[in-house]
Amino acid sequence: MNTNSQFMELDGRQTQLLDPELRRREDENRSYMMHLENRFLLLNFNLEAGRDTSAEAIEGMHGGWEFPTCELRGHFLGHWLSAAAMRYHASGDREIKAKADSIVDELAECQKENGGQWAAPIPEKYLYRIAGGKQVWAPHYTIHKVFMGLLDMYEYAGNETALQIAENFADWFYDWTKDFSREQMDDILDFETGGMLEIWVQLFGITGKEKYAALMERYYRGRLFDPLLKGEDVLTNMHANTTIPEVIGCARAYDVTGDEKWRKIAENYWDLAVTQRGQYATGGQTCGEIWSPKKKLGARLGLKGQEHCTVYNMIRLAGFLFRWSRDPAYLDYQERLLYNGLMSQAYWQSDLSHGFTSPYPSRGLLTYFLPMRAGGRKGWSSKTGDFFCCHGTMVQANAAFNRGIYYQQEDHLYVCQYRDSQTTCTVNGSSVTLLQRADPLTGSSHLASTSSAKQSVLEDTRKYPSQPDCLVPCLKLELEKDTEMTLQLRIPGWLAGEAVILVNDTEVYRSSDSCLFVPLKRVWKNGDVIRILLPRAVTCFPLPEDESTVAFLYGPLVLAGLCEEERILHVPDAAHPEQILTHDNEREWGSWKSTFRTTGQERGIRFIPLHEVGYEPYSIYFPVKSDQ
Incomplete structure (x- = not known):
């Protein structure tokens, strides 16, 4: 058996999801x-089985696949x-x-x-x-x-x-x-x-x-697995989601048998599929269900971008590799695919209200592929008329988002993703409950015109007059007795500045290092509060082979430019194209918005998180031209 089995995910009813979206x-x-x-x-x-012998189509029967x-x-x-x-x-x-x-x-x-x-x-x-x-x-x-x-x-x-x-x-x-x-x-x-x-x-x-x-x-499948063991490229231009489930089988075989052969196949597959190949800003590597050539992704910015099935299955594969290695890079990958894959390709809902309308429907069920072409539109499927393969992974992916947030190994509790949630486990014979909530830094709980929230004047209204550009998860411990344990807190790879950790308002960590775990070992007391400040910023993500064609991210969120055709962006500094984006409509009611607009362009473009795009035309990648 794989010895990593002691490193356990806290899933099921151990972990409750509290994130409203x-x-x-x-x-x-x-x-x-x-x-x-x-x-x-x-x-x-x-x-x-011969148990239904209807002679004609039945009203309401499922179509498509x-x-x-x-x-x-x-x-x-x-x-x-x-x-x-x-x-x-x-x-x-x-x-x-x-x-x-x-x-x-x-x-x-x-x-x-x-x-x-x-x-x-x-x-x-x-x-x-x-x-x-x-x-x-x-x-x-x-x-x-x-x-x-x-x-x-x-x-x-x-x-x-x-x-x-x-x-x-x-x-x-x-x-x-x-x-x-x-x-x-x-x-x-x-x-x-x-x-x-x-x-x-x-x-x-x-x-x-x-x-x-x-x-x-x-x-x-020796014809696939044996070349993988040798490190040979057996993926370029091959169907992607044929092989991902096969390799997940290898990963699971290692967990069950402990045979290193199975683990090596899975690790080599990841190296070939992701590390050597590169990735789009969304985390995907495919177009039309086909693996793109290594570090040559620009020629495949088409309508049939990353497939939902590949997103779901690569998240699963990353989970195995993280459990074996404890490498938080796999958690960064999962986070990026959550926002820019699962959330961007299913269960979209319009946020229009107060008399504002749109010529488009207010909901979208599933987009089989995520368009990557300039001016593309998501193609939303029907509830009972399509049933593409991705309808299946859609219901699985959205069944329980409480997975992959917390792990435990003996007296080490790993906080792997920052989502409002609560988990309960036993450490050194003591019941431990960890409550995670993000501080919105708004100074107000007035979320809508219909809310009856208090209108108290709070410090944060003055401290953060503009978008604070910071994610601040707060963790509160509920213990039945003082408990010695180590909290392993993930610092994500998208960190844009110094991460700061405070325990009961006392600073215990400050560093700009990213993509790592910070271990906090101490005797914890009931009611202890941990506050984690994670600065984020707009960054550019060029194509692997072309630094003059870039996408933009805000932390882990891909930003989609709302435009109907390819647009060249003129930048004063070719090394920092992201400087042309500035916050736009940064706040509504008591919520900060992750929306931006361009500056210094003949025609401006609004940028919103990709997962908030419904039926509008949008572009992810933009050619940039220096004005210098």
Whole structure:
């Protein structure tokens, strides 16, 4: 077993999310999931099992990739079950668990009708076809989602029936693969396999049965993994989200078996995909689902930028690598993809009010791809007419945002992300509760024209007359007794100045060093308060191969310029293009805004955080020209 298993994430009901925007997204995600009817979620499974023999299209049935003639039909339900299980694990939501449990019961009935093993929404012959070299659209991908949903329902929601279905289903694969030669199996694995390796690892970890270890070896994709072990580039111009789930399977295999081979594959993959390749300001590296060439990203600023699925899965992979290494660079990466991927590509909501209107809808569900082209617009999908692969990762990604915030190893408590939240754990036999809230530095809690907040004159109204350009997380400890422990506080890579840490108003740390953990070891007392000041600023992020084409970030937030075409920005200092951006509409009510405008341009441009863009045309990258 991997010895890093003692380094534990504090997830589930140990950690409560308090951030209002992320909770809104969780609630919208739950509402969407509950809106989808079981009959239509299960339709393709029931059709395959002969339990639904409707002679015509049914009003309300799902379209797009879930339509009964699509070869990927049924893929979404596995994602839905995973999301429901994660939601229940995080919140104890009994209603969504009841809905999920009833779906699992129906899948058990489908499996019985199929002979006791097969539990997929597609026929077995799809796999026989790919074994014969015939083209079928990724049957393993669809089947993996079913397994994933079942095993998550077992691990997160305690559904024993789900595990039994998965084990019976796995028997079909054990029998089907046993007579293939290594070359034949390798040919099969050249068709997209999704996370099938991870499934066999999960089942081996849960049950310890050797047949799952055998399936792990059969699903070892040597044509990908062996070159990765040698450090060879097997990604350029290859489909991105085919391989990320496969490598996540390797990462999980290391956790379960401790075999260093699996860890090396995952680490080499990251080095090749991210470190050597470079990245866009958003954190992505792909266009049209394809890995871009190393450090040559500018030629691929298209409409089909980073795919939501790759964002979600790279966040997952970064989580494994962080647990192994404790390197906070992986946390910076996750943070950037949260804001500029997950939040920018799903559950957008307009903030217009007080009589202001827009010709566009007030909400956006999902944009499969994030446009990177100048003047691009996000393409928002429908609730039941599309069901792209990213609909699935969308419901998973938004099921529980309380993950990845806190970790613990013995008497070390790691604060990894700064989101309003609360976590509870046990340290040296003592119950420890850590409450995290960001100080808005506004001097007012008057948030809207309808609020009844107090109008007291507070020091911060004078201390911060303008946007303070600082994130200030505050941590409060609730202890049942004095407790010796070490708080490991993350200082992010986007730090723009000196980070300052105060304990009970006494300064204990000051440094401009970034992308590290600051350890605070002491005997902590009930009520102790830690205040962390993290200055942030607008910075420019050039393309790896072209420093004259830049994007702008405010801390971890990518800023989108609202314009319909490519615009050249004229800058007085070529080394610091960010100096042409200044705060714009910096405050509304009692909230500071992260919005900017250009200065010194013939035509000005407003910049807003990318995740706040709905239907407007926008640009992320701009050519800059020095006036010197």
